[in-house]
Amino acid sequence: MDERALREELAVLGKSLFDRGYSVGTAGNVSVRLPDGYLMTPTNSCLGRLDPARISKLAPDWSHITGDKPSKEVFLHRAVLTARPEAGAVVHLHSTYATAISCLAPEGGDAEVPPLTPYFVMRIGRRLPCVPYYRPGDGAMEPAVFEAAKVAKALLLANHGPVVSGATLRDAVYAAEELEEAARLALLLRNVPGVRRLTPAQVDDLLQTFG
Numbered sequence: 001m002d003e004r005a006l007r008e009e010l011a012v013l014g015k016s017l018f019d020r021g022y023s024v025g026t027a028g029n030v031s032v033r034l035p036d037g038y039l040m041t042p043t044n045s046c047l048g049r050l051d052p053a054r055i056s057k058l059a060p061d062w063s064h065i066t067g068d069k070p071s072k073e074v075f076l077h078r079a080v081l082t083a084r085p086e087a088g089a090v091v092h093l094h095s096t097y098a099t100a101i102s103c104l105a106p107e108g109g110d111a112e113v114p115p116l117t118p119y120f121v122m123r124i125g126r127r128l129p130c131v132p133y134y135r136p137g138d139g140a141m142e143p144a145v146f147e148a149a150k151v152a153k154a155l156l157l158a159n160h161g162p163v164v165s166g167a168t169l170r171d172a173v174y175a176a177e178e179l180e181e182a183a184r185l186a187l188l189l190r191n192v193p194g195v196r197r198l199t200p201a202q203v204d205d206l207l208q209t210f211g
């Protein structure tokens with residue numbers, strides 16, 4: 001996909017996320033890797049109303065080249081895209097259920113989202129680290145995010161929200177949606193007796209087949 005098509009797709013997918021309540025107000029931001037740098041949603045922009053022509057463009061060294069001023073979470077996106085060279089895009093949301101889990105998970109540990117359904121395992125994998133709380137946009141989070149992103153496709157920012165990577169922009173969005181649904185199921189079924197999880201063998205099978 002060329003840059004023009006990716007800009008259009010970013011606006012379409014941003015609106016889709018916003019319209020379904022995965023993002024409210026100006027919450028969340030998205031980055032996409034390009035052959036000559038990165039696209040990034042502008043700071044204080046609403047994911048539901050992105051203008052493709054005004055999306056920020058950053059150079060390979062992450063300096064701002066064109067478009068509106070980029071998201072204050074440039075460090076967050078840089079950490080994930082640097083830790084995961086195979087990732088083509090990163091989606092950060094404040095979606096309700098994943099954010100709720102980010103308020104329960106131990107800072108610096110892994111969040112407890114059990115493998116209940118195949119698509120969570122296929123799109124997110126085995127681990128969901130929770131990076132300690134930092135103020136939004138605080139560059140000091142970068143090393144912790146980098147370490148978490150090295151071991152997992154998705155992570156949580158404590159008391160803030162999810163950060164999800166994918167091979168393409170579409171993959172990252174789909175994975176963010178899947179994480180939100182898994183978080184919702186995890187909370188719905190929390191402390192409910194008799195909940196059946198996927199077995200370790202079923203998880204292995206999914207990761208070997210689709211991972």
Ligand SMILES: O=C(CO)COP(=O)(O)O
Binds near residue numbers: 029137
């Ligand atoms: O989600 C956000 C901060 O974490 C939104 O910030 P930006 O508007 O700067 O992208």
Ligand SMILES: [Zn+2]
Binds near residue numbers: 028161
């Ligand atoms: Zn945020």
